[in-house]
Structure formats: C-alpha cells, structure tokens
Amino acid sequence: MGGKYRITGNTYPRMRRPRHRLKLALSAVAAVAALGLAGWGTLQLIDVFTGGDKQANAADRAKTCPSPKASAPVKALPRPATIKVNIYNATPRSGLAKAAADELKKRGFVIGKVDNAPAAYDKKVPGTGLLIGAPAAANGSFPVLTTQLPGAVHRTDARRTADVDLIIGAKFKTFSTPAAAASALTTLTKPAPAPSSC
Template sequence: MGGKYRITGDKYPRLRRPRHRRKLVLSTAAAVVALGLAGWGTLQIIDVFTGGDKQASAADRPKACPSPSASAPVKTLPKPAAIKVNIYNATTRSGLAKTAADELKKRGFAIGKVDNAPAAYDKKVPGTGVLLGGTTAMNGSFPVLATQLPGATQKTDTRSTKDVDLIIGTKFKAFSTPAAAATALTALTQPSPAPSSC
C-alpha cells in the first residue's frame, strides 16, 4: 500500500483484540457455581414433592401412642366370708353393735365378738368408726370392710390373727348401701388405666 497508509517496517498491527484470561476464568467459575446452585435447588424441590428421606432414622419418626393399658395387675382381695369381724360399740347408743353385726352378717361377713368397746376406745371415737387389725389387714381385710363403712380410720396393732375389729364411732349412722359397697369393691379390684404419655 502506498500513500498515506503506507506500512513501513517489519511489524504488522494485530487485527483482533488481545485475550483477557482473567475474564475467561471468572466467567467459567460463575457458570460452574450457577449450575451447582441450580442442581441443588432441583434436588430440594424433588425432595419436597417426594416426601423427603424414605430411610429416616427411628429417632426422627413420630412414635406411635400405645393403647391404654392397666397400670397395675388386678388386686386379689379376700371375700367377705373370709373376713372375721369383731364389732364393738364406742357410742352411748345401746344395741348398736348387735344391729351392725346383723347387717354385716347379711352381707356375707363372718362375725366374731360383739360387745361394747374397750376402755381405750369407749366414747373416744369421734368419726364413723375405726378398723383395727394386724399389719396384713391393710392390704387385705381393711379395703373390703371399708367399702361398707367409708371414712373409717384404719389402724394396725400387734395381733397375729387375721380377724379385724370394727369399733363404731359417734358419727356412725348406717353402712353404705349394698350397691354402693359393691361398686366400691369393683373399683378396688379393677386396675385403672395408666395415664397416656402422648
């Protein structure tokens, strides 16, 4: 070429832009990050719609609530016929011990002594009555006899025999009805369901 645009020398101008390697590296890294985020987001969406991890550990799974079960085994209490009751009157009303003995006999209890209360209790029982017996009576005879006379005080002594004393107190009016006593006895022998922990 000649004239104004004449090229001299042995070097020629470059016809393309110089390469910028920094921009190429950054754009490649940005593309990799974008693809990674897109893939992770896709997995999260799939996880949500398919119900999550099928192999969740047992600790992460909700525990099934067990059906109510008995809190204690059925209690075995003696039958009224196996309970020998001594009846003592600690009140000023005469004939009360005999009347009480006749009623308990109708309800199936075995009757022992029927008399006035000993001096230690005579006119000194302010409640409905006192049940007095050996230590074994606490979980045997006392609960059964208490169904007939709710509110009676229960005390133990050193006797080795299985008989129990019923000392009638000044607030005694009558025994509970046979139906109420039977219901109370059933409640004693049937275990109550355990409270639910769920």
C-alpha cells in the same frame, strides 16, 4: 485515514475484555448451591409446620418408650364370708353396734363380738370408724371392709388371729350401698395400668 490502513466494508474491529471462563463457572456453582440450600430450607419449614416427621417421631418414641402395659393384678382379696368382724360402738348412740352387725351379716360377713367400745376407744374415734387387725389384714380384710365403710382408718396390732375389730366412730351414719360397695371392690381387684414415664 488513507493508505494501507483504510477500512473498507462494513466489519469493524471490536475491542473486548478477554472472557474469564473461571469466573463464569464459579458463579454457576454458587447459584446452584444457593438454590439447593433454599430448597432444603423450604422442605424443613414444610416439615415443621405440617408435622411431616410424625411417623418417624412415633417410631423413635416406640423404641425409647414402650407402650404402657397393665401392672400385675392386685392380690386376690378375701370374700366377706371369710372375714370375721367384731363390732364395737364408740359413740353415745345406743344399739348402733347391733344394727351395724345385722347389716354386715346381711352382706355376707361373719360377725364376732358385738359390744360397746373398750375405754381406750370409747368416744375417742372422731371419724366414721376404725379398723384394727393383724398386719396381714392391711392387704386383705381392711380393703374389703373399707368398701363398706369408706373413710375408715386402719390400724394394726400384735394379734395372731384373722378377726378384725370395727370400732364405729362419731361420724358414722350408714354403710355404703351394696351396689357402691360392690363397685368399689371390683375396682380394687382390677389391675391398674402402669404409669408412663415418657
């Protein structure tokens, strides 16, 4: 081309689309948001797999689930020296009531009547023994005597006296050893921790 439109020098006009600054700004914002979400998701995954919120969770549990406390102590049980026991033999073995009475006397119990079982119970007690007493004995004398004869069945009647009947049953062999009975009695008198509901 010649004349007035002749191009001289080394600069040439370039044809470009006009820049859209708005598109660039939106792209930058979207990139920053995507990076932020990716970082937050990574932190959540790290917390899940490493237990990062253990302290916070423990604090929340402590607010909603208090630490277990020992329940109220068991009511004081009577001492053997305050328990009067009547001993009856419901088995065909002779002399069993006397032998049992002698053993319980050595362990500190007060011995009352010693005899064969009444007809209502004679040869009709299939277990190790049967304890019969007033309703108050259920939380007093019965637990103490059961430490001596585990498995004995408890039954209350209408008596107003504090004595307890021990009817020796068919499966009776011997009383617990003194050490085992003392250990069982200690367990009864210790407070048990309250069960946790959490």
